[in-house]
Amino acid sequence: xxxxxxxxxxxxxxxxxxxxxxxxxxxxxxxxxxxxxxxxxxxxxxxxxxxxxxxxxxxxxxxxxxxxxxxxxxxxxxxxxxxxxxxxxxxxxxxxxxxxxxxxxxxxxxxxxxxxxxxxxxxxxxxxxxxxxxxxxxxxxxxxxxxxxxxxxxxxxxxxxx
Numbered sequence: 060x061x062x063x064x065x066x067x068x069x070x071x072x073x074x075x076x077x078x079x080x081x082x083x084x085x086x087x088x089x090x091x092x093x094x095x096x097x098x099x100x101x102x103x104x105x106x107x108x109x110x111x112x113x114x115x116x117x118x119x120x121x122x123x124x125x126x127x128x129x130x131x132x133x134x135x136x137x138x139x140x141x142x143x144x145x146x147x148x149x150x151x152x153x154x155x156x157x158x159x160x161x162x163x164x165x166x167x168x169x170x171x172x173x174x175x176x177x178x179x180x181x182x183x184x185x186x187x188x189x190x191x192x193x194x195x196x197x198x199x200x201x202x203x204x205x206x207x208x209x210x211x212x213x214x215x216x217x218x219x220x221x
Contacts, residue, residue, distance in 0.1 A: 064109020076151035084209030091213030102136035110145035156180035
């Protein structure tokens with residue numbers, strides 16, 4: 060990897076949707092990204108990155124537990140050390156995604172991160188237990204949006220725009 064600050068794409072997925080969206084964003088960013096599942100992210104990964112894309116499902120109106128565990132594990136070790144860095148989010152939602160989005164934004168405010176793109180919420184309208192638990196197929200339009208976001212974030216980091 061070059062000396063250009065890279066984008067950390069941290070993700071968790073239960074049904075495949077958030078994983079596909081994270082992969083698409085990483086593909087869009089190319090060599091400017093590092094894709095890590097939330098359960099493997101360590102404080103050093105956050106310190107090494109120039110910006111962040113957090114991708115997860117909404118579960119029971121909140122971010123997924125493994126994504127929350129990543130924040131719990133890494134919050135204090137990087138507090139005061141990543142202020143001002145860029146971040147963005149993609150939420151794979153069964154309803155509106157607002158709860159998961161609000162939780163991540165609150166953590167980002169505590170870290171003093173700077174949101175540089177509007178939240179992306181991909182709503183699968185899964186409301187029955189069968190729909191909620193089923194593997195998801197992400198529409199190509201949402202994958203393209205994720206690729207574009209990854210590309211824009213990596214380019215912004217490379218240009219020093221954020």
